Amino acid sequence: MTVSASKFYSSGTDTTDVSLESAFFAKLKMRNGTFKLTQPSRFQELEVAFRPYLEERAGSLREILDVGVSTGLTTVELARFLKDCGAAAGIVATDLFIEAHIVELAPDFRVFCDPEGWPLQYDVRGITVRPWVRRLDYVTLAFIPLMLGRSILQPRLRSRIRAGMSRPVQMITRSLPSNGEIVFIENDIMCRSERFIHRFDMVRAANILNTGYFSSDQIHIAIENIHSYLRGPGALLMIARTNRARENAGTLFELNGNGSFAVLKRVGGGSEIEKLVLEFRPATADG
Template structure:
């Protein structure tokens, strides 16, 4: 049985059950139709391949940006990996959806919602119920009460959240420790963030810059934003994707003196958007 948000966020034993945590997040459907799907140890072969180069440059990897991190499980692994390479980085981890709220709408009835009041999970007396509609619901007509509940609840949830009558939480892994040098920030890679300009020595974009999500024009825009976040010549960009078979293809890029990207190393077939990255004009 999937945990309710109250059960998940009230856990205080400091332990993490990877299976239950992944199951909890995988049932949360975001406002844009995506799910919080992530698994630990997804990029092990990439880490092995890139280790010699990153170890050589460990002292320059002070500020790192991890883009599209979902729950942050692999960001925690990235920190441990870079530390094993000899670096001592601070990581900024971004995702479009990080912040959420637990809102009590009636005695024994709570809703996990995003800041706009979009329901992510209903909790009725400790029983977790999904608010999103699946295909079978159209056959069984279960879509009707789910649609009505969402339409009626969202304005109320948004009002309660904005008035401070909710419990703020973050949709991130519980595997973080207090001394982890990771800051989670909501951010849209398609919108340039002035706060990130020229800050980062390494950016990782894992399972986000791919043609099934975005058009070529959108990917070029994202790459342009990422390059503006990099600290200059010698800074690094890792772009990877996991295919349907669980195999990773990725490319390690370096920013040259002229501001364009060059390839340092490929794993598997490399990044599927490598041509768009290499074709990004100099700033």
């Protein structure tokens, strides 16, 4: 049975069980239709292949941006990997959805939802009910109460949250190191963030800039933003995608002096968006 958000976020819950944690988050469907999916140890072959390049540059890897981290489980592994490579780096971990709330609407009815009141899980007397609609629900007509419930509850949930009548929590892993080297920020990679400009020595985008999910134009915008977030020549960009068989295709790029990217190393044939990254040229002052 799925654990309820109230139980999951209660202090007594085992803080180290990453499989229980992954199972809890994997059942949460965000309002853009994606699930909070991530898996431990998914990038081992990337770490082996990229290690020499990171070790060589360890001294200059101080600030890292990890984009689209889900719960940040693999960000914790990235932090460990960077340390193993000899880098003393801080990591900014971003995702579209990090903040969430537990709202008690009645004594036996709690809703776990995002800050806009989008329900992620219902909890009726400790029994969890998914708010999202799956294909079978259209056959059984279960979609009717689910959709009706959501449209009735969302405004109420949102106003409770605005009124401070909720318990705010973060949808992040509890396997975080306590030294504060990883900072989570809600952020959309498609929107330029001024506070990230020229800040990072390395950016990683793993399992996010996928061609099946984003159009080429959107990926171009993301590359443009990532480019602007890199500190300058010599900075690194790591792009990877894991397939169903848990194999990775990824490329480690380096930023050239002229603002273009060069390939340092490929794994599994390289990233599917490698061509887009290599074709990228920064806009000049005259456009």
